[in-house]
Amino acid sequence: MQFTKAHATGNDFVLVSDPAGVQDLDATFVTAVCDRHLGVGADGFIRAVAAHADHEARRLLSAAGLGSDDAAPVWFMDYRNADGSAAEMCGNGVRAFVHFLIAEGLAELSEGDELPVLTRAGIKTVQKVPEGYAVGMGIWSFIDPELAAERGSDSLVKVAGLADPRPGLSISMGNPHTVVALPDGRTLQRLDLHTAPTVEPTPPHGTNVEFVVPGDPLVTEGAGRVRMRVHERGVGETLSCGTGACAAAAATRVWVADDGVDTWSVEVPGGVVTVTFTPRADGAEDVTLSGPAVLVYTGTLI
Known part of the structure; x- marks a missing residue:
């Protein structure tokens, strides 16, 4: 499995590309990869999967009132904590995720343009800005x-x-x-x-x-x-x-x-x-x- 290590203000992640949704990730595997002594070491693990290819992502799109054929986010940020547990959202992780998608040729984003990303906390919009990326986090x-x-x-x-x-x-x-x-x-x-x-x-x-x-x-x-x-x-x-x-x-x-x-x-x-x-x-x-x-x-x- 190919991976990329990334960080956003020191919050670090292991990212993998899985467009077809074929990678079977369990908590034991994620924990082993994120271990700082015995693995790569990271605060979290992020899988980039096409939304239409993942059962959970399709459910999230449906909950948002969107179908796979709508003008919906193409990419689902499947984010796991270092202990393998699924997490709703990570603001630093979204920036690293979009930077990874661009580097992998999976997305394009010019300065000032926006890219929607599907997370377990809903759809987040990411804009390219001079300091990096600006993420629309929704309401608090x-x-x-x-x-x-x-x-x-x-x-x-x-x-x-x-x-x-x-x-x-x-x-x-x-x-x-x-x-x-x-x-x-x-x-x-x-x-x-x-x-x-x-x-x-x-x-x-x-x-x-x-x-x-x-x-x-x-x-x-x-x-x-x-x-x-x-x-x-x-x-x-x-x-x-x-x-x-x-x-x-x-x-x-x-x-x-x-x-x-x-x-x-x-x-x-x-x-x-x-x-x-x-x-x-x-x-x-x-x-x-x-x-x-x-x-x-x-x-x-x-």
Whole structure:
């Protein structure tokens, strides 16, 4: 099996091309490939499969009200966490996925043009931009709107490196996130994310946990700034998380009541991504994630 290693702000992936949907991937195989000592090593595994050739992709298209003959995404991003579990969506992974499709000659995308991609969290639109790729992430929402509106948090988070539990705010970006605010960079640095933080109550499908420190100043020339570390479900700490960066920016806007700031720079250990919010007529907000993607090397799994 031919593969490509790629990363997007340090969030790294093994990608394989399977247009006809003939590769049978199980959790044991994915875990072995993603193992950093005994395999290639990656935060996630992505299979590029033609949507019409995959049973799950056809079901997802049908759920979106599209058939295989409609003006629908050609490519399904079959994304698996490093532990082999299927995941709904990965914002960094989508950028790496599109960069891979272009390199493989499976898609074309000129600057300013858009390419639809099918994910388990729905259809995402990717645009080529000067800094890499901008992904239309859809709307963000509270996992528990009632508690979020009442007190700005819905859970308590315990993590190694902090003596006391901290309040967290759980946000959906198509996948679940719980965001925790910290006072300064030293507190962020001393966290031990080798083990998963404890979130009580835990969202129904588990959660990724982001720890966020506001920039100083928080807003410069109309744009907000935050720093972030993240523990991802089924992976552990990663250098970046695209959907997590969106959730972190959304939570920060809630806490500071500053939804007039629509552009946020999110600094992660692997680099910087940009999150942009666009209001909709129904009161919800669309989120766009922008950042680079890099192909590292290709190889053969034997």
